[in-house]
Amino acid sequence: MHYISITGFAPHSFWRLPGFFWHAGASMRQAQAADGNLMAGARRINGIFHTVSLWRSRDAMLDYLTSGAHRKAMAAFPSIGSGYGFGFEGDEVPDWADVHRLWQDEGSRRQINRQAAA
Numbered sequence: 001m002h003y004i005s006i007t008g009f010a011p012h013s014f015w016r017l018p019g020f021f022w023h024a025g026a027s028m029r030q031a032q033a034a035d036g037n038l039m040a041g042a043r044r045i046n047g048i049f050h051t052v053s054l055w056r057s058r059d060a061m062l063d064y065l066t067s068g069a070h071r072k073a074m075a076a077f078p079s080i081g082s083g084y085g086f087g088f089e090g091d092e093v094p095d096w097a098d099v100h101r102l103w104q105d106e107g108s109r110r111q112i113n114r115q116a117a118a
Contacts, residue, residue, distance in 0.1 A: 001089045002038065003055040008048045008103040009083030016080045023076055024049065026069035036060025039093060045100040048083070052099050061087065084110070 011020045024042070031040040031053055037060070040053040055061040064070060077083070086106045094102060 002091055003058040003061050003087055004090050004093060005051075005053045005055065005061050005085060005087040006094075006099055006103055006106075007051045007083060007085035008100075008107075009050075009077070009081055010048055011081035019076065019080050020049070023069070023073035023080070027073045030067075030069045031064055034060070034064040037064065043096050043099075045096060048100065048103070050096070050099050050103060051085075052093055052096075054093050058087065058089075 009020070009024075011017055028040060028042055028051070031037055031051075036056040038054040038056060040051065042049065042051045044050070053061070055064075065074075084107065086103075
């Protein structure tokens with residue numbers, strides 16, 4: 001089993017796009033070169049900038065997540081836009097239509113959990 005990570009992000013405005021692309025590009029280059037990364041890609045779907053990556057393990061993904069360009073991007077992103085990521089174990093990377101659907105399903109689940117906690 002491998003670890004699959006999916007993210008989705010929407011910049012707050014057109015004016016935030018340069019900062020988004022700067023951080024996203026550096027983070028993608030870091031992911032593609034990271035130890036334990038088997039695949040990483042990005043695509044815009046319905047106005048949401050998505051990434052999907054395949055890792056040898058969750059620990060390998062967490063090493064990437066908390067270091068280098070990605071760590072800097074996480075610190076900057078609240079001022080640039082909003083989004084979230086999640087992951088799961090699996091062996092096949094979902095196609096892009098499924099990436100967007102899974103991301104939306106995760107957002108719905110998170111909203112339901114927020115309402116239940118209130």
